Amino acid sequence: MTHQPALFANDIDRHLREHESKGLLRFITCGSVDDGKSTLIGRLLHDARMIREDQLAAVTRDSRLRGSVGGQVDLALLVDGLQAEREQGITIDVAYRFFSTDKRKFIIADTPGHEQYTRNMATGASTASLAVILIDARYGVQLQTRRHSFICDLLGIRHFMIAVNKMDLVDYSEARFQEIVADYRDFADRLNVTDVRFLPISALNGDNVVNPSSDMRWFDGAPLLTQLEQIETLSVQNLHELRFPVQYVNRPNLHFRGYCGTLAAGAVEVGSEIRVEPSGKRSTVARIVTNDGDLNVAYPGQSVTLTLHDEIDISRGDTLVAANSNIEPCTAFTADVVWMHETPLMLGHEYEIKAGTRIVPGRVVRIVYQVDVNTMARSAADTLGLNGIARCQIEVTQPLVLDSYQRSPETGNFIFIDKLSNLTVGAGMVVDALNVGHIVWHDMAVTKRRRAERNRQKPSIIWFTGLSGAGKSTVADALERQLFGMGYNTYLLDGDNVRHGLCRDLGFSDEDRQENIRRIGEVAKLMVDAGMVTLVSFISPFRDDRRMIRNLVEDGEFIEVFVNTPLSVCEQRDPKGLYRQARRGEISQFTGISSPYEAPESPEVEIDTSAYDLEETVGRLIAALRRHRII
Amino acid sequence: MRELTIRALTHLRQLEAESIQIIREVAAEFRNPVMLYSIGKYSSVMVHLARKAFYPGTPPFPLLHVNTNWKFREMMAFRDRVAAQVGMELIEHVNEEGQAAGINPFDHGSAKYTDIMKTQALKQALDKYGFDAAFGGARRDEEASRAKERVYSFRDRHHHWDPRQQRPELWSLYNGKINPGESIRVFPLSNWTELDIWQYIHLESIAIVPLYYAAPRPTVVRDGRLIVVDDARFPLADDEVPQERWVRFRTLGCYPLTSATESRATTLPDIIEEMLLTRTGERFGPVVEQGRVGTVEPQTREGAVR
Structure with missing residues (x-):
């Protein structure tokens, strides 16, 4: 050359x-x-x-x-x-x-x-x-x-x-x-x-x-x-809107803590007041460190290391912005998406989204329109194939600091990564971050499905029925702990506890019992609507009652767990002394003694707490929930 | 904030910033990265950039030198000097099996020798230490087939490169997701040209192996190429006497496979001037594998770890 x-x-x-x-x-x-x-x-x-x-x-x-x-x-x-x-x-x-x-x-x-x-x-x-x-x-x-x-x-x-x-x-x-x-x-x-x-x-x-x-x-x-x-191509640089995605925290020794990154937008000066997003913590820039000596000011495109005056918790994926910046991290945004893989984009499917130095789970919840790349004509679509381009609404599970791509390309771009193949399957350019100030509500109806997607689980009612003393509450409590530990959002409704609050006004007449179970059923349904895995522990002796609850929710959302512990064992346990009272005739219409218990004909799960210990019982329940695609 | 005026970064500063960003990204996202160190000028620039990326700390990964035991003595001395100076751990790997079998470029031909002592040796080393990312100094302008190479080049668990598994790279967003056993090769110098490298070495006063500078050295001519006789292992013909010539190297590798050029360029500006005036490519030479000492097998290019 x-x-x-x-x-x-x-x-x-x-x-x-x-x-x-x-x-x-x-x-x-x-x-x-x-x-x-x-x-x-x-x-x-x-x-x-x-x-x-x-x-x-x-x-x-x-x-x-x-x-x-x-x-x-x-x-x-x-x-x-x-x-x-x-x-x-x-x-x-x-x-x-x-x-x-x-x-x-x-x-x-x-x-x-x-x-x-x-x-x-x-x-x-x-x-x-x-x-x-x-x-x-x-x-x-x-x-x-x-x-x-x-x-x-x-x-x-x-x-x-x-x-x-x-x-x-x-x-x-x-x-x-x-x-x-x-x-x-x-x-x-x-x-x-x-x-x-x-x-x-x-x-x-x-x-x-x-x-x-x-x-x-x-x-x-x-x-x-x-x-x-x-040709002069610098005109788009905006020096006032600082965006510094923290790429790497450099701690070579106890005396130095530096935040490495490449300035995505804006300039940063020694003494600049900054805010950390998404935590919102504030500090000022102490030094702009480079191997060639400290700088007084750094510009977009420069790879530098910043130190701050205050010791605050900052890690990779955080973004430093000007302290007085209006930007808010968001979990919902619209973007133009270019699809890059033979397997089409699936609505609601969870992808990893890498934006700047942050990777978060996210999904496309709606395709606003697809664009014909030749004519620029727009049309409705519910999927996007290879080389397709569409304006999409996207939700992520953790907040991102995003700008409109046209305004700040380096902080308005992202890629989709398929979680199974690890391949880069798409790319996106942010149109609008949906902050509290300008969310378009009618576009974004919050439905049971979307709440469930946010919670990353299938909402359901897990209904424990069985005799008093069968172990319903103990098992439901242990299962909730297990599910919660696995990351599911759960709630446990216990028949006895509900009686103290929601149903305090009800007695034990047939009418009141009916009303009691109706209320529990409605509350459980609301929980399902809110996206929760809802556990209910309730004697509920009558098939018709349980069928009524089952019909309140969608197919597959009601899991009936029959805690089938023999009456003799329950009576022997008698944790509250109720069986003794019933036998003495002090309690009338006691289930199993003076009132019938109608065993479920085809419960989703049946367990006998006298046959297995608690750990094994929970294990069987987890397996059953997997089988029924609840978890 | 007072009015700031922007000054455009020069092309070298932009390349530098891009490389530093890539190196930091790998350090942040990978469990066990390593920097392949071949001692040549691209390695020198890569180590220099890594030091800049983590200053005032030391780069948080080791250097790996796949040694064939046929490197120039000056390269080995330079290597140990650099490692001591930068404070990075230097891992040396030799294919022990190959060495035990006495594999050498004279008896086994350059292709076989290179495969066993370099390519296989590298895979052995990556497996042995479980590295999941390996920095290499290759560049896109090196040859036509590299023009489409990614910055993050994906390898399966057998270190194979599959074009269908390579991921689109947009903006400066690199996808470092891999499964256990898989790895990537990273090329932070992808967008540098040979000229950029030399200019940067000059601008930053980066130390390079003295063999790049011209000096009188003992040489023999094999197949029309100048080979420096670096040690007594070089099998001379009966009537062959090494002649002293003013030569230097444009690339460095195993000494029996690396040809020198006659030159009087003893300073960096001299070298750059000579390079600018020369219209032949750095790698121009016999590409036909002749299987004998004196031919430069394409795989021996420095930095070109694929």
């Missing part, structure tokens, strides 16, 4: 200083092989003298073998000729190519243009700040031109260079060029991008690529490379 040897050979030190202070521009090239994309990249590399002798010799040889036009070197071969990967099955992906001039280093994300490669184009566009979009001058604005523009726009690229290629094939006609410009402007009005530039080029002949064209003197703009060297 050479950089104008004559210039620097005399003064290598000056050359080095200049090169060590040049900038970096990442851009994406969009277009198919037919548009001349590979030829354009080859031309840029060649004319910027990035091609080594050995590469050029190989390409020259290959060009001759392929009988290229007029003995010309086919520059596309510099890019395409090496794509043996097609045979390896790697085929279509993003290729990164590098070149530099005296003014800038460039990283090209070279992506295929066909519709089925939307995910690749999104990947390439995610790190680009400029897009070079190729149009064949003969065909003008095509469906794919719109598609490329839409994806680049969606990914937040602010600068478009529309390269109208193959001008040599339309006689370098200015009229044709202006016609395409007008067409494109018509369509681009619907995009967010504001900086759109047009260039008439011939990648094949090198017109307006690196050097101006002598055949298109009517064009007074600079050639592509000159524009790439000069």
Whole structure:
């Protein structure tokens, strides 16, 4: 690779200083092989003298073998000729190519243009700040031109260079060029991008690529490379909204505690007052540490280590923001999602969501609309396939600090990771974080299903029925402890306890007993609606009563546990002395003695506490709950 | 807050910040990472970046050098100096079986030798220590087939690279989720070019093995390539006498497999100037495997751990 040897050979030190202070521009090239994309990249590399002798010799040889036009070197071969990967099955992906001039280093994300490669184009566009979009001058604005523009726009690229290629094939006609410009402007009005530039080029002949064209003197703009060297892309930086995702806590010894990270947005100064999200704790910046000495101020993109004046609990995944910032962590947001896997996005399915340095479980709860990548038309959808793009409502189980992607790309992006395969299956750009202030309620009806999803469990009633002294309360209590320990949200309703509160006004007449069980049933139903695994321990001797409760909830939500301990054992245990009183006739209508107990005909589970110890009983219950898909 | 004006980071500072972010991310997300250390210039830059990432602490992972026992003596001395200086643990691994079998580049051919003493040895070491992430110094511009490589390159439990298992990488969000036994190779220098590396070494005054600088060294010519006779194990032909020539190395590896170039470049600016003026690629050379000493087998490229 050479950089104008004559210039620097005399003064290598000056050359080095200049090169060590040049900038970096990442851009994406969009277009198919037919548009001349590979030829354009080859031309840029060649004319910027990035091609080594050995590469050029190989390409020259290959060009001759392929009988290229007029003995010309086919520059596309510099890019395409090496794509043996097609045979390896790697085929279509993003290729990164590098070149530099005296003014800038460039990283090209070279992506295929066909519709089925939307995910690749999104990947390439995610790190680009400029897009070079190729149009064949003969065909003008095509469906794919719109598609490329839409994806680049969606990914937040602010600068478009529309390269109208193959001008040599339309006689370098200015009229044709202006016609395409007008067409494109018509369509681009619907995009967010504001900086759109047009260039008439011939990648094949090198017109307006690196050097101006002598055949298109009517064009007074600079050639592509000159524009790439000069374009200013910093305008979007917002220096006041600090976002510093803590990546790593550095504690080399007892005297140093630093928070490492890359500034995602905003500037941070020594003395800046900061707030930690989501904890809300506050402090001030003591030092901005780097290996090259402390800084007074750090800017977006810099990887630094911060120390604070106060010892507060901060860990990876937290975000430091300005103390007076309005931002609130959120657990619900809308986002534009690009799906990247053959297995479609499933509504309600739990994925891992990585945003910044935080990974949290989350799910898409609703697809607001799907977008046709070619026409930008919106339609309803309940699933999203490979390369699909949709606006979605997403919920996460732990709060995230998110900005709108258009405003702050680095803190408004995230990926979906499949929990089973560990693959990255999708990517998203936040549209709106749904804070308390502006949640759209009618869009977000909070249903039993969504509460259950938040609780990550299937709500249900686990109904323990059996004789007094059968061990219902003991077993229900032990099961609740077990379930709670396993992470389930549970509640235990005990018949005796309910009698002291909710049903204090009821006696033991048939009517009152009926009312008692009705109330317990209704409370249990509310618990299920709230998403809880609800355990009820209640003698409930009559089948009709239990059937009534079963009918209050949905199929599969009522698990009847028959605690079938023999009467003799119950009577022997007699923990409250009730059996003795009943036998003496002091209690009338005592279940099992003077009133019938109607055993369940087909309970979901049957246990006998005289046959197994408590631990084994709980184990059997857990197994049964798994069998019935409650846990 | 007073008005702040932004200054754009230079390309080297942007590359540096990106690499540091990658290195920290791996340290934060993986249980047992390791940095592969091949002693060459890419390794020197990688270690330098790791030190920056964790300053004032020491990088929280060891260095792993897969030794073939055929490295230049100057490389070994440099390696031990660097490890002592940075305070990182240095793990050396040699394929004991290979060594016991006397595998060497002269008798067994470079391909077989490289496979046993480097590729297999590396897998042995990764298995032995249970590393779940290994930093390598490879770059995307190294060769065409690497242009699509990820920063996090996924490997299954047999260390195999499967194109279908590679994950899309958007923004600076890397997916480090793996199952037990699986691992990733991490390439924090993915977006650096050879020129960037040299400029950064110059800018940061990073120490590199003296073999990169020209000096008079004893050489023989094999298959049109200059080979430095580094020790007495080099089998000379009967009539062969090593000649002293001013040479230097553009890449470093096992000395019998690494060819030198004639040069008078004794300073870093000299080297960069020479590189800028040379139109041949760093790796340009016979790519045809001839199975004999003197050919550079493609796998021996420094830093190119796949």
